[in-house]
Amino acid sequence: MPDSLRRFKADIFQALAHPTRIAIIDLLATGELSAGDLMERLGMEQANISQHLAILRAKKLVTNRKSANKVFYSVKDPLIIEVLAIMRKYFQNNLKESHELLHELDSAHSEVTP
Amino acid sequence: MPDSLRRFKADIFQALAHPTRIAIIDLLATGELSAGDLMERLGMEQANISQHLAILRAKKLVTNRKSANKVFYSVKDPLIIEVLAIMRKYFQNNLKESHELLHELDSAHSEVTP
DNA sequence: TCCTTATATTCGAACATACGAATATAAGGA
DNA sequence: TCCTTATATTCGTATGTTCGAATATAAGGA
Numbered sequence: 272m273p274d275s276l277r278r279f280k281a282d283i284f285q286a287l288a289h290p291t292r293i294a295i296i297d298l299l300a301t302g303e304l305s306a307g308d309l310m311e312r313l314g315m316e317q318a319n320i321s322q323h324l325a326i327l328r329a330k331k332l333v334t335n336r337k338s339a340n341k342v343f344y345s346v347k348d349p350l351i352i353e354v355l356a357i358m359r360k361y362f363q364n365n366l367k368e369s370h371e372l373l374h375e376l377d378s379a380h381s382e383v384t385p
Numbered sequence: 386m387p388d389s390l391r392r393f394k395a396d397i398f399q400a401l402a403h404p405t406r407i408a409i410i411d412l413l414a415t416g417e418l419s420a421g422d423l424m425e426r427l428g429m430e431q432a433n434i435s436q437h438l439a440i441l442r443a444k445k446l447v448t449n450r451k452s453a454n455k456v457f458y459s460v461k462d463p464l465i466i467e468v469l470a471i472m473r474k475y476f477q478n479n480l481k482e483s484h485e486l487l488h489e490l491d492s493a494h495s496e497v498t499p
Numbered sequence: 500t501c502c503t504t505a506t507a508t509t510c511g512a513a514c515a516t517a518c519g520a521a522t523a524t525a526a527g528g529a
Numbered sequence: 530t531c532c533t534t535a536t537a538t539t540c541g542t543a544t545g546t547t548c549g550a551a552t553a554t555a556a557g558g559a
Contacts, residue, residue, distance in 0.1 A: 277404040280472045288399035290391040331482040340556040350475045358394045361464045368445040454526040
């Protein structure tokens with residue numbers, strides 16, 4: 272297993288390592304949506320969504336198509352959706368540890384106020 | 386798809402988003418190895434390997450077992466190995482874009498010297 | 500042309516991650 | 530007990546990521 276393959280995988284995982292980007296891919300899994308649709312469904316800042324889309328584009332996880340003044344995005348390879356499905360299964364396989372992890376994620380954020 | 390599941394997935398992907406940690410999981414895929422074994426096979430600093438192992442432990446991707454003064458690590462759930470296998474398939478499915486990505490990764494590092 | 504809508508990019512601040520050097524801990528063995 | 534081997538943790542620095550605010554671009558429509 273050459274190091275280049277590992278760097279590639281790490282790079283794709285990095286692109287997937289944000290809840291908003293996972294949400295975008297989840298939404299696109301059922302069909303293409305415009306940037307505005309994604310913005311509306313996720314209820315986030317326009318610039319923020321656009322930045323996350325830029326990352327997904329850079330890593331070639333999504334393709335985009337321009338129609339009039341809208342840009343429609345879709346998932347490029349359904350294998351990525353399969354990866355997300357396996358991760359859901361992983362979550363369920365390890366329910367106990369999964370919930371522990373989530374609690375750590377929560378408390379990590381509220382650690383500011385002791 | 387609740388947001389907590391997305392945060393969980395993002396967190397696991399974050400843990401996988403480093404070539405060294407992928408290499409560690411690849412090595413552990415065939416059976417348990419000690420921290421020293423990993424250090425030797427990867428030819429990296431002891432502290433660095435130990436830090437990466439700490440991350441994999443924190444995200445419960447690996448388990449460890451102490452025997453005498455050695456610590457043996459193994460992959461906790463083979464589903465993770467399956468995820469890596471799917472990523473390899475993804476790499477092959479998208480050979481053209483994959484190589485483009487790798488070149489961008491390479492040139493991103495040498496951008497210091499124009 | 501000017502205006503509006505839709506999307507992208509740039510910038511700076513806050514925060515997170517990665518690394519090696521140094522240090523700490525823990526388990527045997529002499 | 531002291532020494533050695535194996536592993537973990539802490540610290541400082543460099544680098545990368547995320548966000549919103551502001552700005553830029555691009556395509557119609559009036």
